[in-house]
Amino acid sequence: MAKTAAALVVAAGRGSRLADPRTSVPKQYRLLAGQPVVTHTLNALGNHPRISHMVTVIHPDDTGLYDDAVSAASKNWSHKLKQAVFGGDTRQVSVHAGLKALADTHCDYVLIHDAARPFLTHDVIDRLLDELDAGAEGALAATPVVDTLKKQKEAGQPLETIDRENLWAAQTPQAFPLSRISRAHENAAQSTRTNFPDDTSLAEWDGMTVVLSAGDPSNFKITTAADLKRAAQQASLLTMPETSHADRPLSELTDIRNGIGYDVHAFEDGDAVILGGVNIPHTQKLKGHSDADVVLHAITDATLGAIGDGDIGQHFPPGDSQWKGASSDRFQEDAMRRLSQMGGRLAHIDVTIVCEEPKIGPHRDRIRASIAEICRLPLSRVSVKATTSERLGFTGRKEGIAALASVTVRLPFEETEGTAP
16 A cells, blocks of 8 residues: 655745745745746646645744735645644744644655645655655655866865765755654754754754655756746746646546445444544444445445446455544545556546434435535435344344445546456
């Protein structure tokens, strides 16, 4: 199972080197191709299928500007974005605040990225995550230095040529296991060190080994007025990464597949059940290693079945402690990520809930709306039905709840797809 990643966008700076007497708007909120710079940055990260959570660190004075930037961003990934947090006097303090905000996501990795680098590609992200998957403690997107480097200690003194061999220009994202870089930041804060220029230098100070990962020359940081002009020229030549391949119209996805899922959970002592992400008061709760959401479990299995990628127990083993009490929408998010990586989209979900109690009718609309939100579908593409088993079997004896799900997905039709031997 692919490990999950969070994105931390650093947008709390004031951009003094881009100061313009005509405007006080910080560089990350200047318009680029008709949208704020940070909007493009958020789109680039949010549309990556392995990024499940995002947090932006902003300056307290920029709340309105940030809200406008988020409003202009793609809605396809908006569910991933947590509430923004306020930064501090240094970049290091700001990143530390963002890491704290991501602690409850339980993501495996974090990508720390400058808001003023809007030309980030998925290839750069993929290479960083590959390094972490291979066991790296940290990975730095970087490009080799190609220009001749000169050093002059004081004006008028002779120049010194610097050997550029093995020299790299650091970029962002800088990627780490979330728990490890969080601990490094805590150690730095306790040591009253607040002036590390970037997160790899802090990581190295804390004993971590960081590897280089191929960056992209186009992934430059907008720092000066000349950079902003260059960015405008680059944006006019490139298609900014606002949407992912999974956003293709359904009419273009001609390979239609169906999956069926079934799940059951027994009752135990409690005061509510969770069905389709909705908490429903009841005299008992459902027993399970996660939150025992029988409806979402059935939908996840049906989604995985439609793409031929195992089942929920294979990807989220019930004996794995990291999933104890986990919210089941995380399982469906992972199934949808797998579908997205194949270039596909969900098209329809039909669920039947089988139980004597609680009565589903009063909660049907809420369950349906919750599933639609989790699965990013129009309400018209989600059906929720309920029935009893006429007092037969374990559901008839009020010992538990069962759910059946049918999920339709649409994928690009591959004429060259291999056939079974």
